Amino acid sequence: xxxxxxxxxxxxxxxxxxxxxxxxxxxxxxxxxxxxxxxxxxxxxxxxxxxxxxxxxxxxxxxxxxxxxxxxxxxxxxxxxxxxxxxxxxxxxxxxxxxxxxxxxxxxxxxxxxxxxxxxxxxxxxxxxxxxxxxxxxxxxxxxxxxxxxxxxxxxxxxxxxxxxxxxxxxxxxxxxxxxxxxxxxxxxxxxxxxxxxxxxxxxxxxxxxxxxxxxxxxxxxxxxxxxxxxxxxxxxxxxxxxxxxxxxxxxxxxxxxxxxxxxxxxxxxxxxxxxxxxxxxxxxxxxxxxxxxxxxxxxxxxxxxxxxxxxxxxx
Amino acid sequence: xxxxxxxxxxxxxxxxxxxxxxxxxxxxxxxxxxxxxxxxxxxxxxxxxxxxxxxxxxxxxxxxxxxxxxxxxxxxxxxxxxxxxxxxxxxxxxxxxxxxxxxxxxxxxxxxxxxxxxxxxxxxxxxxxxxxxxxxxxxxxxxxxxxxxxxxxxxxxxxxxxxxxxxxxxxxxxxxxxxxxxxxxxxxxxxxxxxxxxxxxxxxxxxxxxxxxxxxxxxxxxxxxxxxxxxxxxxxxxxxxxxxxxxxxxxxxxxxxxxxxxxxxxxxxxxxxxxxxxxxxxxxxxxxxxxxxxxxxxxxxxxxxxxxxxxxxxxxxxxxxxxxxxxxxxxxxxxxxx
Amino acid sequence: xxxxxxxxxxxxxxxxxxxxxxxxxxxxxxxxxxxxxxxxxxxxxxxxxxxxxxxxxxxxxxxxxxxxxxxxxxxxxxxxxxxxxxxxxxxxxxxxxxxxxxxxxxxxxxxxxxxxxxxxxxxxxxxxxxxxxxxxxxxxxxxxxxxxxxxxxxxxxxxxxxxxxxxxxxxxxxxxxxxxxxxxxxxxxxxxxxxxxxxxxxxxxxxxxxxxxxxxxxxxxxxxxxxxxxxxxxxxxxxxxxxxxxxxxxxxxxxxxxxxxxxxxxxxxxx
Numbered sequence: 074x075x076x077x078x079x080x081x082x083x084x085x086x087x088x089x090x091x092x093x094x095x096x097x098x099x100x101x102x103x104x105x106x107x108x109x110x111x112x113x114x115x116x117x118x119x120x121x122x123x124x125x126x127x128x129x130x131x132x133x134x135x136x137x138x139x140x141x142x143x144x145x146x147x148x149x150x151x152x153x154x155x156x157x158x159x160x161x162x163x164x165x166x167x168x169x170x171x172x173x174x175x176x177x178x179x180x181x182x183x184x185x186x187x188x189x190x191x192x193x194x195x196x197x198x199x200x201x202x203x204x205x206x207x208x209x210x211x212x213x214x215x216x217x218x219x220x221x222x223x224x225x226x227x228x229x230x231x232x233x234x235x236x237x238x239x240x241x242x243x244x245x246x247x248x249x250x251x252x253x254x255x256x257x258x259x260x261x262x263x264x265x266x267x268x269x270x271x272x273x274x275x276x277x278x279x280x281x282x283x284x285x286x287x288x289x290x291x292x293x294x295x296x297x298x299x300x301x302x303x304x305x306x307x308x309x310x311x312x313x314x315x316x317x318x319x320x321x322x323x324x325x326x327x328x329x330x331x332x333x334x335x336x337x338x339x340x341x342x343x344x345x346x347x348x349x350x351x352x353x354x355x356x357x358x359x360x361x362x363x364x365x366x367x368x369x370x371x372x373x374x375x376x377x378x379x380x381x382x383x384x385x386x387x388x389x
Numbered sequence: 390x391x392x393x394x395x396x397x398x399x400x401x402x403x404x405x406x407x408x409x410x411x412x413x414x415x416x417x418x419x420x421x422x423x424x425x426x427x428x429x430x431x432x433x434x435x436x437x438x439x440x441x442x443x444x445x446x447x448x449x450x451x452x453x454x455x456x457x458x459x460x461x462x463x464x465x466x467x468x469x470x471x472x473x474x475x476x477x478x479x480x481x482x483x484x485x486x487x488x489x490x491x492x493x494x495x496x497x498x499x500x501x502x503x504x505x506x507x508x509x510x511x512x513x514x515x516x517x518x519x520x521x522x523x524x525x526x527x528x529x530x531x532x533x534x535x536x537x538x539x540x541x542x543x544x545x546x547x548x549x550x551x552x553x554x555x556x557x558x559x560x561x562x563x564x565x566x567x568x569x570x571x572x573x574x575x576x577x578x579x580x581x582x583x584x585x586x587x588x589x590x591x592x593x594x595x596x597x598x599x600x601x602x603x604x605x606x607x608x609x610x611x612x613x614x615x616x617x618x619x620x621x622x623x624x625x626x627x628x629x630x631x632x633x634x635x636x637x638x639x640x641x642x643x644x645x646x647x648x649x650x651x652x653x654x655x656x657x658x659x660x661x662x663x664x665x666x667x668x669x670x671x672x673x674x675x676x677x678x679x680x681x682x683x684x685x686x687x688x689x690x691x692x693x694x695x696x697x698x699x700x701x702x703x704x705x706x707x708x709x710x711x712x713x714x715x716x717x718x719x720x721x722x723x724x725x726x727x
Numbered sequence: 728x729x730x731x732x733x734x735x736x737x738x739x740x741x742x743x744x745x746x747x748x749x750x751x752x753x754x755x756x757x758x759x760x761x762x763x764x765x766x767x768x769x770x771x772x773x774x775x776x777x778x779x780x781x782x783x784x785x786x787x788x789x790x791x792x793x794x795x796x797x798x799x800x801x802x803x804x805x806x807x808x809x810x811x812x813x814x815x816x817x818x819x820x821x822x823x824x825x826x827x828x829x830x831x832x833x834x835x836x837x838x839x840x841x842x843x844x845x846x847x848x849x850x851x852x853x854x855x856x857x858x859x860x861x862x863x864x865x866x867x868x869x870x871x872x873x874x875x876x877x878x879x880x881x882x883x884x885x886x887x888x889x890x891x892x893x894x895x896x897x898x899x900x901x902x903x904x905x906x907x908x909x910x911x912x913x914x915x916x917x918x919x920x921x922x923x924x925x926x927x928x929x930x931x932x933x934x935x936x937x938x939x940x941x942x943x944x945x946x947x948x949x950x951x952x953x954x955x956x957x958x959x960x961x962x963x964x965x966x967x968x969x970x971x972x973x974x975x976x977x978x979x980x981x982x983x984x985x986x987x988x989x990x991x992x993x994x995x996x997x998x
Contacts, residue, residue: 081453081466081543083901094903098461104904105823109831112816112875116834120872123853124845130852180750183743191736200748202984207751209926209980211933211972213952217965218754220956221761224770228757231772273751301737322840330842333936337956346844350939353848363852366845373841442895462898463906475896479914489900492910540900 128370131363140357150360154368159348163368166345170328172264177272177324178279178317185279185316186309189286208273216337219266223257223338253340263339270334271327275320282316283309318380325376329369345369391418391453393544393576394439399448401434408434410600411448416544416578418453421570423579423587426597427623432580435597436546439578440469453543463492468537469546473553474529476521482508482532483517489540507535510569527558534566538573545570547579551586563590584624588612596620613648614721621646621723626695634692635722638666644723649683651719652696654705655712664717668694672705686713755973762970767963785967794951795971801863801947802931805870809927812871813878814920821886822894838873846873847940854941861943869941870934874927881923881987882916889915922986925979933976948972 097104133142134149153159188200207215222228233242246252246259253259286309332346343351345365352362394416401409409431416422424432437443438450441462450457452467468489476485483504484491490500508514511531521529530550537545547566551559567590570577581587587594588608595605596619604616615621621629627646636642670688681697682704688694696713698704705711736744762781764774785791816835820828838846850869859865889912897907935949942950948968955965 080455082455082457082460083464083466090905091903094905095461097904099459101823105819108815108819112812112835113831115812116838116872116875119853119868120838120846120849121834123849126856127845127849127852180747183740184747187736187740187744191740202981203748203751205980205984206977207755209929209933209976210755211949211969211976213933213935213949213956214758214969214972215754217952217956217969218758221757221770221772222754226772227770228772269750269754326840326842330844331936332844333953346842349844349848353851359852362848366848369842370845377840440895440899442898461903462895463901463903467899469896469899471892471896473892475892477893477896477911477915479911488897488902488910492897492900492902492906536900 127363128367129363130360131367133360135358135360142359150364151367153361154364159365162343162345162348162365165342166329167372169260169264169267169344170325173267173271173328174275174321174324176264176268177275178321180268180272181275181279181320182313182317185276185313186283188276189280189283204273204276208277212270213333215270216266216334219262219269219338220257223255223262223265225255225257227257229256257338258340260340263335266334266338267328267331271324274323274327275317278319279313279316282313282319286312322373322376322380326369326373329372392416392451393418393420393453394578395449395451395454396435396438397449397451399435399438399445399450401431401438401443402446407600409438409445412600412602414595414602414605416576417593418576419574420592421567421577421579421590423581423591423594424597425581425584425587425594425624427582430597431600432582432595432597433548434600436469436548436578436580439544440467440546441465466540466542467544467546468540468542469548470530470533470537470550472548472550474521474533476529476532476536478521480521481517482513482519482521482524485521485532486517486536486539488536493540503539504535507539508532510538511535512565526553527562530554530562534569538569538575542575544576544578547577549580549582551581552583559586566590588624594624596624598623615646616724618644618646618723621721628694630692630694630720631690634688634690635720638668638720640720640722646721646723647694647715647719649695649697650681651715652694652698652713653715654684654696654698654702655714665714666717666720668713668715669710670694670713672707672709672711675704675707684711686711688713758966758969758973761966762963764963764966767961770962781963781967784961785964785971788964790946790951791948791964791968794946794948797863797945798932798948801866801870802928804867805874805931806924806927808867808871809874809878810920810924813875813923813927814882814916816875817879817882817886821883835876835879839876843873843934843936844940847937850937851940861941861945863945865941865943866938866945866947869937870931873934873937874931877927877930878920878923881919881926885916885919918986922983925983925986929976929979933972 130142131150132146132148133144134147135141136143154163184200184204188197188204192200220227224230230239230242233239242256245261246255251259251261253261256262256265330346332344332350335344336347345368349362349365352358352365392415394414396412396414398411398413399409400407400411412431412435414435424435426432434443438445439452439457441457441460441464445458452465457465476482477488480488483501486504486507487500490503495503505514505517508517511534513528513531513535516524516528516532521532524532530553533550550566551562554562563586566577579587579591588611591608593606594608594611596603596611598619604611604620606614611620612625615624615627618629621627621644625648627648630645630647632642632644635645668686668688670686672684673687673693674683674685676683677700678697679700681700682702684696684698684705686694686696694713760774761770763777763779764771765776765778766774813835816831820831846869850865850872854861854865893911893915894907897911898904902910933949935947935953938947938950939953946954949972952965952968952972955962955968959965
């Protein structure tokens with residue numbers, strides 16, 4: 074370590090890579106541009122371009138006689154959304170999405186709360202996997218599993234019969250709107266499957282939000298004489314709210330756009346996704362299909378804007 | 390005397406923030422140079438300018454006479470010990486130390502041998518197979534030092550390298566660094582916000598504030614003859630006296646600094662020689678500091694003066710009137726007038 | 728929430744959390760049971776008997792093999808594309824402070840934040856507008872678009888740890904940009920990229936909604952399953968395939984978890 078190299082500015086390696094390296098070091102903006110260009114071209118042109126083209130089509134109309142698209146600007150297609158049969162579809166979907174979101178939050182909260190506050194070490198990892206595995210398992214398989222469960226001769230019926238509660242199921246199925254011939258062809262069935270499939274997306278954001286809450290805050294509330302209900306209402310719930318909103322972005326959006334669950338488990342009444350699918354497929358009415366897709370985009374745009382104002386993105 | 394690092398009116402502005410503002414300095418080859426200042430004073434930016442992580446927005450930098458602007462960090466024969474050590478977590482200690490030689494294309498056997506030697510030099514022989522995560526803070530600091538020194542840089546930059554260590558370890562490392570620097574003869578540029586560290590280790594100290602050098606000199610000069618109120622206050626917590634008060638003592642009306650240990654209780658008799666100045670006032674606070682006590686005296690006109698008195702002397706009561714005295718030449722008049 | 732290590736949860740909370748987890752897992756486990764039932768025509772429970780013969784029957788079905796093969800090929804290429812695009816994007820976003828970072832994050836998340844049917848129909852109408860015939864590549868294109876976000880989320884989390892002083896340390900020690908990438912950045916983000924790739928693979932392997940719009944006549948495994956759900960032909964074979972799909976997606980998820988557990992978590996919200 075005694076001999077000291079006598080130059081203070083080194084020669085540097087030779088070759089293309091070294092020259093390129095120097096070039097990028099002197100022009101970091103060019104490097105940034107080269108890194109951003111491929112993903113932005115892909116997402117910006119292919120994805121946003123398609124999306125934009127789709128939205129554009131909603132301002133065209135379809136010629137009722139020829140079935141061809143009439144490329145003239147019109148709001149007629151949007152007017153069609155408001156006719157009762159179409160408007161019912163929108164209303165039905167939004168109500169379902171809201172109910173699914175609510176139910177998901179209620180079921181997800183205890184799991185997230187337990188994982189955030191009580192689970193430690195091995196249990197914490199187990200909880201995490203316990204949420205991740207169902208979240209990532211095959212969507213179709215999950216739907217299929219519920220077809221097995223809710224079918225007339227399936228597990229649920231068998232289970233209730235064992236408990237001598239068949240009368241309860243029959244009473245529920247005889248109710249208007251939520252009832253039906255069997256659970257697998259009723260709104261109730263659709264609702265259960267929606268909750269099952271999208272609920273895991275609610276757990277992790279709530280857990281993340283709760284993990285940021287110091288535990289002594291809850292003790293402080295209990296210390297100050299707050300009973301559990303008050304502690305929940307005034308301390309836990311407000312703190313978990315950004316997480317709930319972040320999770321609800323997924324549950325709400327995914328329910329709004331789904332067309333497979335109501336097709337496989339549900340009554341024959343349509344949801345937005347099914348209407349879009351039918352309009353672009355069998356009916357061949359792309360403008361109306363496009364107009365239908367604008368509904369979830371607008372709702373989600375509004376929702377994301379609200380969520381951002383509430384700071385929910387930090388909990389993602 | 391060769392100049393190792395030269396700053397000629399160097400500025401680094403981030404938008405409207407003048408992190409470094411027209412700084413001139415010359416680090417001499419082989420010296421231990423400290424850059425001292427509070428956070429945000431520009432000392433770390435100066436270090437990063439030397440390393441090449443930042444480019445000046447104005448001025449000129451030379452390293453051993455060669456222009457350094459526009460030269461990337463990887464082509465400067467200058468190495469850095471980072472504040473957080475920045476050891477590569479995916480490499481073993483030996484691979485960490487050998488990294489610089491590896492990227493320069495030194496053969497495997499040769500570079501591992503050199504890395505072993507460097508580890509031995511920082512008193513960590515045989516630690517090569519471990520991972521950074523398995524070492525203590527002090528050990529990681531030594532590895533960072535070995536990793537930089539194995540490249541035989543002409544200048545070693547140290548960015549608050551002792552900041553994360555506890556007091557005892559820090560004092561030990563201060564001595565070791567000093568010894569190492571003397572034996573290697575490499576120029577060290579050391580950034581710290583700890584004035585004690587700067588004074589005890591450095592050959593020369595540059596005191597930074599607001600992106601400018603307030604004073605540059607030997608530790609003794611900076612400590613005993615601060616040129617500005619900031620330096621007097623930051624280095625050694627001197628009493629800074631207002632021009633009016635200084636005038637009342639019979640000096641020109643300028644700001645002055647007076648070190649607490651220059652003051653003694655009472656009028657100053659016995660073996661004390663030379664002219665002495667006296668200040669009377671009321672004791673407002675006393676505190677026990679171990680080897681000495683600090684007595685704070687209100688001397689009228691809102692001037693408070695702190696004096697260090699040996700623990701052997703009796704402490705005056707709070708609220709009692711006392712006389713403090715000091716040798717006339719201990720009061721240091723600063724350049725600043727009003 | 729880390730202060731009280733010793734406190735135990737109230738009984739009500741324990742029951743609610745356990746019930747919630749059971750609700751998540753029992754239906755998937757049932758799939759395994761049904762793969763071995765002797766009952767062919769209905770979903771009778773409990774199964775009247777158990778048999779292994781459906782494994783053999785499914786094994787001999789060429790349509791299952793064709794669908795599986797297509798799914799694996801699509802997922803592999805979509806994952807490769809997503810790895811490149813997601814890593815580039817994450818590197819750009821985390822290594823520099825430039826305006827519009829938020830916009831880019833939003834753009835990457837959009838394909839999964841908007842309902843899949845919108846992505847699907849948008850791509851479909853764009854294909855027909857540009858007169859691109861449906862093919863293997865149209866499926867890949869759709870899948871890669873929504874897989875980018877998974878890689879991106881994993882990579883961004885890891886880049887945050889690597890960025891800054893490690894890169895400076897490498898350059899300080901004499902490594903130029905390419906050497907720093909090869910010797911410091913890549914080894915540190917490698918496992919995160921592998922995890923992101925695994926998750927992207929699982930996501931693509933399982934995707935059905937966008938695929939129905941971009942696939943034309945070809946059948947990926949999920950499309951095959953969807954057909955069987957809507958128009959059942961041989962239920963026990965569907966059961967076996969369902970079990971297979973669960974297993975195939977399980978492995979990459981577990982692998983991704985083990986690759987990233989010491990440190991950042993798998994970006995679960997990124998599905």
